[in-house]
Amino acid sequence: MNPVKALENHRQAVWLDFLARGFVANGDLKRLIETDGVKGVTSNPSIFEKAIGSSDEYDGAIGQALKKGDRSVADLFEHLAVEDIQHAADVLRPVYDKSHGGDGFVSLEVSPYLAMDTKGTIAEAERLWKDVHRKNLMVKVPATPEGLPAIEYLIGEGISINITLLFSQQVYRQVAEAYLKGLEKYVAKGGDPSHIASVASFFVSRIDSAVDKQLDEKIAKANDPHEKERLAALKGKVAIANAKLAYQDYKRLFSGARWDKLKAKGAKPQRLLWASTGTKNKDYSDVLYVEELIGPDTVNTVPPATLDAFRDHGKVRDSLEENVDDARHVLEELEKSGISLDAITEELVKDGVKLFADAADKLYGAVAHKRATSLGGGIDHQKLALGATIGKAVEKSAEEWRASAKIRRLWQKDKSIWTGDDENKWLGWLTSAASADVADYEDFAQRVKWQNFTDAVVLGMGGSSLGPEVLAQTFPHRTGFPRLHVLDSTDPAQVRAMEEYVDISRTLFIVSSKSGGTTEPNVMKDYFFDRVAKAIGKELAGHRFIAVTDPGSSLQKVAIKQGFARIFYGDPAIGGRYSVLSPFGLVPAAAAGIDVRSLLGHTLAMVRSCGADVPPQENPGVQLGLAMGIAGLDGRDKVTIFSSPDVADFGAWAEQLIAESTGKDGKGLTPIEGETIGDAAVYGNDRFFIDLRTEGEHDAAHEAKLAALEAAGHPVVRIVMKSIDHIGQEFFRFEIATAVAGSILGINPFNQPDVEAAKIKTRELTAAFEKTGSLPAEQPVVSADGVDLYTDAQNAEDLRKAGANGDLNSWIKAHLSRSGRGDYVALLAYIERDGDTIDAMQAMRLKVRDAKHLATCAEFGPRFLHSTGQAYKGGPDSGVFLQVTTDDGHDLAVPGQKASFGVIKAAQARGDFDVLTERGRRALRVHLKGDLASGLAALDAAISAALN
Ligand SMILES: O=P(O)(O)OC[C@H]1O[C@](O)(CO)[C@@H](O)[C@@H]1O
Numbered sequence: 019m020n021p022v023k024a025l026e027n028h029r030q031a032v033w034l035d036f037l038a039r040g041f042v043a044n045g046d047l048k049r050l051i052e053t054d055g056v057k058g059v060t061s062n063p064s065i066f067e068k069a070i071g072s073s074d075e076y077d078g079a080i081g082q083a084l085k086k087g088d089r090s091v092a093d094l095f096e097h098l099a100v101e102d103i104q105h106a107a108d109v110l111r112p113v114y115d116k117s118h119g120g121d122g123f124v125s126l127e128v129s130p131y132l133a134m135d136t137k138g139t140i141a142e143a144e145r146l147w148k149d150v151h152r153k154n155l156m157v158k159v160p161a162t163p164e165g166l167p168a169i170e171y172l173i174g175e176g177i178s179i180n181i182t183l184l185f186s187q188q189v190y191r192q193v194a195e196a197y198l199k200g201l202e203k204y205v206a207k208g209g210d211p212s213h214i215a216s217v218a219s220f221f222v223s224r225i226d227s228a229v230d231k232q233l234d235e236k237i238a239k240a241n242d243p244h245e246k247e248r249l250a251a252l253k254g255k256v257a258i259a260n261a262k263l264a265y266q267d268y269k270r271l272f273s274g275a276r277w278d279k280l281k282a283k284g285a286k287p288q289r290l291l292w293a294s295t296g297t298k299n300k301d302y303s304d305v306l307y308v309e310e311l312i313g314p315d316t317v318n319t320v321p322p323a324t325l326d327a328f329r330d331h332g333k334v335r336d337s338l339e340e341n342v343d344d345a346r347h348v349l350e351e352l353e354k355s356g357i358s359l360d361a362i363t364e365e366l367v368k369d370g371v372k373l374f375a376d377a378a379d380k381l382y383g384a385v386a387h388k389r390a391t392s393l394g395g396g397i398d399h400q401k402l403a404l405g406a407t408i409g410k411a412v413e414k415s416a417e418e419w420r421a422s423a424k425i426r427r428l429w430q431k432d433k434s435i436w437t438g439d440d441e442n443k444w445l446g447w448l449t450s451a452a453s454a455d456v457a458d459y460e461d462f463a464q465r466v467k468w469q470n471f472t473d474a475v476v477l478g479m480g481g482s483s484l485g486p487e488v489l490a491q492t493f494p495h496r497t498g499f500p501r502l503h504v505l506d507s508t509d510p511a512q513v514r515a516m517e518e519y520v521d522i523s524r525t526l527f528i529v530s531s532k533s534g535g536t537t538e539p540n541v542m543k544d545y546f547f548d549r550v551a552k553a554i555g556k557e558l559a560g561h562r563f564i565a566v567t568d569p570g571s572s573l574q575k576v577a578i579k580q581g582f583a584r585i586f587y588g589d590p591a592i593g594g595r596y597s598v599l600s601p602f603g604l605v606p607a608a609a610a611g612i613d614v615r616s617l618l619g620h621t622l623a624m625v626r627s628c629g630a631d632v633p634p635q636e637n638p639g640v641q642l643g644l645a646m647g648i649a650g651l652d653g654r655d656k657v658t659i660f661s662s663p664d665v666a667d668f669g670a671w672a673e674q675l676i677a678e679s680t681g682k683d684g685k686g687l688t689p690i691e692g693e694t695i696g697d698a699a700v701y702g703n704d705r706f707f708i709d710l711r712t713e714g715e716h717d718a719a720h721e722a723k724l725a726a727l728e729a730a731g732h733p734v735v736r737i738v739m740k741s742i743d744h745i746g747q748e749f750f751r752f753e754i755a756t757a758v759a760g761s762i763l764g765i766n767p768f769n770q771p772d773v774e775a776a777k778i779k780t781r782e783l784t785a786a787f788e789k790t791g792s793l794p795a796e797q798p799v800v801s802a803d804g805v806d807l808y809t810d811a812q813n814a815e816d817l818r819k820a821g822a823n824g825d826l827n828s829w830i831k832a833h834l835s836r837s838g839r840g841d842y843v844a845l846l847a848y849i850e851r852d853g854d855t856i857d858a859m860q861a862m863r864l865k866v867r868d869a870k871h872l873a874t875c876a877e878f879g880p881r882f883l884h885s886t887g888q889a890y891k892g893g894p895d896s897g898v899f900l901q902v903t904t905d906d907g908h909d910l911a912v913p914g915q916k917a918s919f920g921v922i923k924a925a926q927a928r929g930d931f932d933v934l935t936e937r938g939r940r941a942l943r944v945h946l947k948g949d950l951a952s953g954l955a956a957l958d959a960a961i962s963a964a965l966n
């Protein structure tokens with residue numbers, strides 16, 4: 019007789035420790051049921067990893083599933099697993115029916131990531147039970163301290179459970195107790211226990227592997243030949259002895275008055291199931307863990323190779339209760355040898371959880387890869403060319419992130435990923451896209467449309483303006499909707515330019531400020547409210563304003579008082595620079611008629627790609643973040659962003675995100691935005707390049723330059739977006755990347771400690787103005803033709819030593835001569851930002867870059883104060899700052915206060931400069947008197963002269 023089939027005669031059920039789609043579909047499982055009398059199937063994360071992860075058998079099914087709509091990697095896996103389990107359960111259903119629910123089960127394990135999480139295990143087990151929806155399902159729950167209460171609870175809910183990762187007799191007794199208690203609860207609720215089944219999967223071969231290892235070490239150390247022999251005799255014996263003794267417990271636990279009561283109600287005993295019965299040590303018989311554990315009312319789940327071997331040469335006998343005393347003796351001998359089985363089994367549970375988690379990581383990684391392949395252009399493409407050193411370091415770090423579950427912990431808001439400060443309170447952006455109220459945005463968009471506005475102007479700074487600016491500049495104007503603009507300045511000329519550009523009586527103003535307390539949006543609002551009131555009447559003015567702000571802010575109060583048309587509330591768990599996928603970006607988007615549903619739909623594909631269930635190796639956000647962080651630590655801390663014409667403004671948004679998040683505590687990444695691409699020779703070894711473009715924008719000349727940078731050994735990341743509609747994917751990718759880079763750098767990526775310092779100084783200066791009618795006097799270090807130069811005593815002394823004397827050229831030359839390798843030169847201009855001034859600034863910065871091979875920044879104040887300003891003051895001391903201020907020929911009054919726009923801007927520039935110099939940074943201020951264009955030309959000439 020077939021030895022496998024013969025086990026039936028010894029009342030032992032053989033289950034198969036294997037599952038794969040084709041195996042069930044092509045009838046192999048059915049055949050084993052018929053020929054070998056196989057009565058069940060078990061699966062675990064390693065089995066699914068082999069089935070799904072290491073084959074292409076499931077690719078079609080993955081494609082099919084995704085056709086119905088994208089889903090997360092965990093969902094996708096679960097969908098496949100549930101289908102497989104259902105198919106196997108259906109094939110085994112006749113066995114289940116014939117044995118009246120005694121056999122014919124298929125087991126599906128809860129995620130190993132939940133092994134230490136009782137609530138999570140319960141929720142997942144209940145979900146799987148519902149989704150699989152088969153009576154002959156067993157949900158596998160590990161026998162960890164957190165698993166035990168879940169087991170009791172789930173049994174109490176009438177769910178059949180297979181307890182896995184069970185190694186010790188003591189834990190086995192707790193498992194049986196959990197089962198009994200669960201049954202008692204179920205019965206007490208009036209449930210019929212006859213349909214509940216449970217097995218306690220007692221692991222075998224892994225024990226021998228662990229014990230034998232320690233025995234070998236002892237044997238190697240022992241001098242006495244008898245001792246060596248005694249120890250050697252224990253090898254390959256302990257696992258079986260342990261299992262045999264557990265069986266003795268089983269007999270005791272499932273007999274007696276307590277059990278009889280349950281039995282009378284129809285309860286079934288929880289059978290012991292021998293798991294891990296594939297022989298690991300080639301020196302042992304390949305059927306060892308079957309032959310030695312045959313006994314009534316037990317199960318042995320065997321891998322296919324063991325099944326084949328046993329069918330071929332297995333010998334059947336009632337072995338389980340043979341020599342029970344010898345088994346005790348084996349364990350005593352082991353204890354005597356100084357090897358603790360308790361310690362080993364405890365370790366094996368931890369190890370088992372880890373091994374299954376490792377397998378799940380591999381499996382999820384493979385599913386993530388298949389999902390990405392199947393979605394193709396649905397997810398923007400990212401290619402990292404990092405060079406050998408950084409590339410290897412990123413690989414190593416990715417593995418470290420995987421092994422310590424950091425991406426899962428990030429999503430679980432575990433602040434220990436960063437500095438352990440308050441990072442957990444700032445992670446609302448992870449879920450803001452998924453939880454957005456799309457219908458409300460659509461309704462709002464319709465209402466805006468009905469009002470026939472010509473323009474919509476966002477009044478805000480930093481995180482409240484840069485996201486909307488990207489949207490305004492990236493998406494074309496939608497007919498029927500207002501044109502979207504952003505104003506983020508206190509420069510009188512710039513405020514006036516906006517006023518002149520729009521039709522005040524037909525414009526919607528979106529006042530955006532998370533805190534509500536930021537100076538610029540408040541004064542801009544006061545100004546335009548006054549103008550609108552003058553144009554259409556005070557009572558109606560509020561109808562043209564909406565506010566986006568966090569609940570309880572001062573802006574909320576003002577908006578209510580002034581009768582704003584609507585207030586949208588932000589999430590206080592999201593910092594400004596991470597807020598674009600929340601009302602701060604989505605309200606302006608909706609107002610401009612951008613399809614918010616489609617924007618978020620595309621975004622969510624990237625959110626899923628960067629999910630907790632996507633291991634670092636396959637996770638595009640984590641990959642980018644690790645690369646940025648590691649390159650930064652390696653001295654390549656100038657993150658240089660090239661954005662193609664269609665997404666040209668993206669860099670301005672990313673710049674704030676990266677600078678304000680990472681630039682602090684003297685560390686950080688300095689974003690370099692807006693530099694046109696140059697030849698490899700103009701760059702120092704402090705660069706890290708990110709190139710972003712849409713698929714349709716292939717520019718051969720640009721690509722050739724990029725390839726040259728890569729060839730010259732610079733790390734280059736290329737991101738190709740399917741189209742501008744995917745811009746949300748990049749917002750989210752960069753957010754995750756920045757958070758990850760922050761972890762690598764060891765900073766809190768969600769605070770901005772140094773911005774506050776400049777704000778305080780500015781407030782002091784404007785308060786002085788309100789009191790006295792003028793800003794405190796200041797003394798230039800030099801007054802030359804058309805310019806005044808200012809700096810603090812230390813900088814002045816250093817500059818004079820470096821050759822600065824009576825004219826502008828000498829000061830600029832001395833200042834630039836202080837910059838060297840690894841530094842960046844930043845032009846910080848508190849002037850109107852328009853096409854001409856942008857061009858003038860660009861010309862100057864590129865001259866510096868090309869002559870000195872240094873990274874350069876060209877920023878406009880006060881805009882940059884809410885963006886890169888944090889990094890300039892708090893980041894690495896590698897900046898050389900040239901502040902540019904100007905007389906504001908035509909100042910503009912702010913209604914209701916003495917300080918005009920010009921005064922506020924001047925106070926902001928001084929506050930900023932004072933903090934820079936207080937921090938010992940290299941800074942020089944050039945104040946241009948008279949006409950701005952001539953002043954900028956003179957500065958340009960001085961820079962040229964200095965560089966020659
Ligand atoms: O939205 P708020 O509160 O006006 O802040 C605007 C910006 O100012 C900052 O706080 C820096 O000053 C940024 O972080 C923020 O995006």
Ligand SMILES: O=C[C@H](O)[C@H](O)COP(=O)(O)O
Pocket residue numbers: 035060061062064182219223224293294295296319
């Ligand atoms: O339920 C089955 C177990 O997961 C399986 O038997 C473990 O076997 P292994 O130790 O060979 O991985």
